Amino acid sequence: MTTIAIIGAGSGLGLSVARRFAREGFSVALLARNRARVDELAATLATEGFTAEGFVANVRDRESLRGALEAAAERLGPIEVVQYSPLPAKEFMRPVLETVADDLVGPVEFSIYGPATVVHQVVPGMRALKSGSILFVNGASAVRPRGAVTGTSIAFAGESAYAELLHEALAPENVHVGQLIIPRGIGGGEPSHEPEVLADKLWRMHSERGEFRVYAASLD
Template sequence: MTTFAIIGAGPGLGLATARRFGAAGHAVALISRSARNQDKLVAELAEDGVTARGFTADALAPASLAGALQGAAAALGPIEILQYSPVPRADFIKPVLATAAADLDDPLAFSLKSPITCVDAVLPGMRELGRGTVLFVNGGSAVRPHPERAGTSIAFAAESAYAAMLHDALAPEHIHVAQLIVPGAIRPDAEHSSPAALAERLYRLHTGRDGFRHFAEPMPG
């Protein structure tokens, strides 16, 4: 059994993707800051027959993410699929003219340094397997900067550039890197942007291995 690891596991998209990949036979590593929330998700997944375990780490503390991923691989099996989709903090979202250089420290750690650390942690195992998938989930500001959301616009753009380069560099090793852009809110009643619909889309990106950037919905305007 190989493992699906999600950074930013929560009761919405995180739980939905855990269910989808778990139903396909993968063990699930739920990585987030709250052990209490992880316990709830593990219990829900157990009712569906999914093997899952929580690992506590903070997306603003890259070393904690590396430790959690190493622990997950040791406990559950090699990580074949990594999903990086934590929700940015509200204070990352400031107008560009109110954003100082120091205001970008946390957004860049969250959206660039931590993803790089996570990929470095799982690559040896993927290479040993001879395959792997890395999935990045971002909002629309990753491809269309918004002047009222400078922190996430800048940090997501950096994450997108890193992920695109990673896609090209790892393709010869049968490790697929893909990005899913979700332009609007994730809502249970949305046809294409509900947690369940996005989970299915992410699973298809893993199995289809077709291209780098994909959109859950057309970008408005």
């Protein structure tokens, strides 16, 4: 059995993705900073007959992130799929003229250093499997920067560029890198934005290995 590692796991999209992949035979590693949250999610999945375990990790702490992914692979099986979807902090979203250099440190650690740490931890295992997917989940500011959320706009742009470069570099090794853009947030009454619908879209990104960037809905 191989594993999907969901980084930034929560009770919305993370849980829906966990169920979707678990139904396809994956074990599930749930990574987040809050121990109680990931343990509760894992217990919920276990009651439904799925194999899941929670791991504590902070994406801005490289050692904790590497350690959690290593432990997940040892306990649950090789990591074949990663979903990188932690929720950005509110302080990352300052207006552009109020944003100073120090305000960008957190967003860059979160959206660039974190993904780079994850990639270099999991790609050797994916190469051994000769298969894998690394799936990034972002809001619209990743492709359409907004001055009201400067930190995330800048950092998500860097994350997008890194992910697209990975898409090109890893495709010949049967490792798919994709990005799902979710305009206007998850839920909110739009059927295309419901967690179960988005989870199915992420499953298809992994299983069909199409284009790099997929949109949950039109940006407009």
